[in-house]
Amino acid sequence: MRDELYQQTILEHNRNPRNFKKPEGATHAAEGYNPLCGDHLWVYMKVNAQDIIEEAAFEGSGCAISKASASMMTTALKGKTTDEAKVLFKEFHDLVIGELKPDTQPNHLGKLTVFSGIWQYPSRVKCASLGWHTMNGAIEKVKTISTE
Numbered sequence: 001m002r003d004e005l006y007q008q009t010i011l012e013h014n015r016n017p018r019n020f021k022k023p024e025g026a027t028h029a030a031e032g033y034n035p036l037c038g039d040h041l042w043v044y045m046k047v048n049a050q051d052i053i054e055e056a057a058f059e060g061s062g063c064a065i066s067k068a069s070a071s072m073m074t075t076a077l078k079g080k081t082t083d084e085a086k087v088l089f090k091e092f093h094d095l096v097i098g099e100l101k102p103d104t105q106p107n108h109l110g111k112l113t114v115f116s117g118i119w120q121y122p123s124r125v126k127c128a129s130l131g132w133h134t135m136n137g138a139i140e141k142v143k144t145i146s147t148e
């Protein structure tokens with residue numbers, strides 16, 4: 001059941017990625033590269049003086065999983081503080097490596113739990129987490145992230 005939802009979600013976000021652009025006036029940006037798959041993304045954020053992410057967006061090219069994950073990430077980040085974004089990054093990371101069980105452990109992942117089965121496919125884990133590592137790099141002012 002969840003596998004089917006996963007497939008549908010990936011396909012839908014790949015076909016129609018959300019926030020797929022370079023926004024005007026981004027305060028944070030980083031470039032992320034996953035050499036294993038060839039995924040190459042840029043993540044942009046506009047963070048206001050209250051430390052709230054007003055806008056999150058991405059650009060680049062990659063496989064369906066990397067694009068769908070980045071697309072869902074940008075919608076999840078909007079309105080969050082950068083501290084909340086880092087909590088979400090940690091939770092998502094633990095989810096995709098199979099260390100967070102969303103059904104029994106408290107988390108803020110919401111729709112992102114669709115990626116919960118991906119730890120069974122280690123080569124895909126880096127695709128799913130690339131956008132998130134890149135976003136974290138942008139917050140930490142690291143300009144280029146490689147998952148290698």
Ligand code: ZN
Nearest residue numbers: 037039063127
């Ligand atoms: Zn990939």
